[in-house]
Amino acid sequence: MKKLLKLAAVAATALSTSTAAIAADWTPPGPIKMIIAFAAGGGADTQARLIAEELEALHGWKIIPEQVTGKGGLNAVNALKDGATDGTVIGMIITETLGYNMAAVETKIEGAGAEVRTSYSRYPEIPDEQLREVIANTYGQLSLIDHSVGRIIAELETQGLANNTYIVYTADHGDWLGDHGLVLKGPMPFEGLLNVRAIVKGPDVPAGKVSFEPLSTLDLGATFMDWAGADSLMDIHGHSMRDVISGDGTRDAAMSEWELLPGRVGVGLSLRTVRSKTAKLTIDLQSGAGEMYDLESDPHELCNVFDDPDYASMKTDLSEILMSRPNDMRPNQVPVGMA
CATH class of the missing domain: 3.40.1010 (Cobalt-precorrin-4 Transmethylase; domain 1)
Known part of the structure; x- marks a missing residue:
């Protein structure tokens, strides 16, 4: 025994x-x-x-x-x-x-680029030594970018333009570096991938201010137009972040979506995610499956409480935020590219 x-x-x-x-x-x-x-x-x-x-x-x-x-x-x-x-x-x-999607292993990928997509959806386990090298290389790349951005800022100061220029240092997404047994990126909106940060400098940006409001990269375009005093020529999903950056503005949540064809990960996915200050909900519109995390008690997203009755009210609140924009809740009708 x-x-x-x-x-x-x-x-x-x-x-x-x-x-x-x-x-x-x-x-x-x-x-x-x-x-x-x-x-x-x-x-x-x-x-x-x-x-x-x-x-x-x-x-x-x-x-x-x-x-x-x-x-x-x-x-x-x-x-x-x-x-x-x-x-x-x-x-x-x-x-x-x-560590990889089992449906991708079991599903035969066909069509253009099948060989590449097959190999990309079946990465082997990465030994710790290799993962440490991956992390070190990533830190090296970040240091290179930091240095290069510093050169740009130094030149702005040399040209006398630093006090009249808005600078936003951010990224389109993060990368996993072994968290959740994953590397690179994929259709799993964990914090390491989704929660990117932004450093902002500009004429009316308070020095040293730190904000934890849930914002979106979709808000960048609206913010740039706000700073420039310009109006958008078309409807956009983003909202200016100026009131949050320079004032006391707040946000309830930010949303994200990921639409994938079966050839990418073995199954089709229509993921919709909402992230508040304290929780995150992701729903697949095709299957109804989902994940939800209480980020206050579970910041590393290790306990999925999507089906936990004790979190029913949290699920309802987050679902209502997603449903508040029904036109964004339907799968893409026309696939674009192999993804």
């Missing part, structure tokens, strides 16, 4: 990790019964099958997958206890999915 419960603590996050944990710690006396405890987001069944095939190839072990539904971790531990009483050897619990 001690070995079984110790093995129950292994949360498999990738093939090599889970296989090494089992092979190094335990030699089974008989057939293995694999308990699959599904985590939020799915994909654990496919991961279990892949791990089972690898273990059978490496050790000749016979793997018998068994699905456990409901609250995965608790049910799996109970299944361990039941297995111990009937003599069955239980080999693993799976509570997480792989």
Whole structure:
């Protein structure tokens, strides 16, 4: 029983990790019964099958997958206890999915650029040493950009234009650097990707002011026109941030959307996200699936409370913000490009 419960603590996050944990710690006396405890987001069944095939190839072990539904971790531990009483050897619990989208692994990508898209949706696990190099290179790139922006500001000062120029230093998105087991970017609006910052300098911008109002990059165009005293020639979604930057303006939330065809990640996605000061909600309009995080108690977004009844009022409030702009809530009708 001690070995079984110790093995129950292994949360498999990738093939090599889970296989090494089992092979190094335990030699089974008989057939293995694999308990699959599904985590939020799915994909654990496919991961279990892949791990089972690898273990059978490496050790000749016979793997018998068994699905456990409901609250995965608790049910799996109970299944361990039941297995111990009937003599069955239980080999693993799976509570997480792989770092890449399992639907992308299972879906055959066809058409123009299929080879590139196939390889891009199946990145292997990145060792810690390589991830450290990725992070170091990223910091180096940021330092280069910082230095270059500094040269621009210095030249503005030399030309006598610094006090009459608005400078906004921001980005279109962030990048994951190992957070949530991810690198680069993708259709998962975690904070590392979505929550970019902005540094603003200008004639009426208070020095040292820090604001945590939820704003959007769509607001940049409206802000530039406001500073210039110009009117937009067409309808735009953004709103000027001038009242927030230079005054006491506030915002309730900012919204984001991501529309993807199946060829990009294996399944079509119509993601709509709203981010308030303290919470975030993402809904896929095609499937109805969603994620919601209480950013005050869970700033690292580790506990999805989308279906938690204790957070029903938060879900209702955030959903109402999304629904306040119904014309933005429909999937794109005409795909543009392969994405």
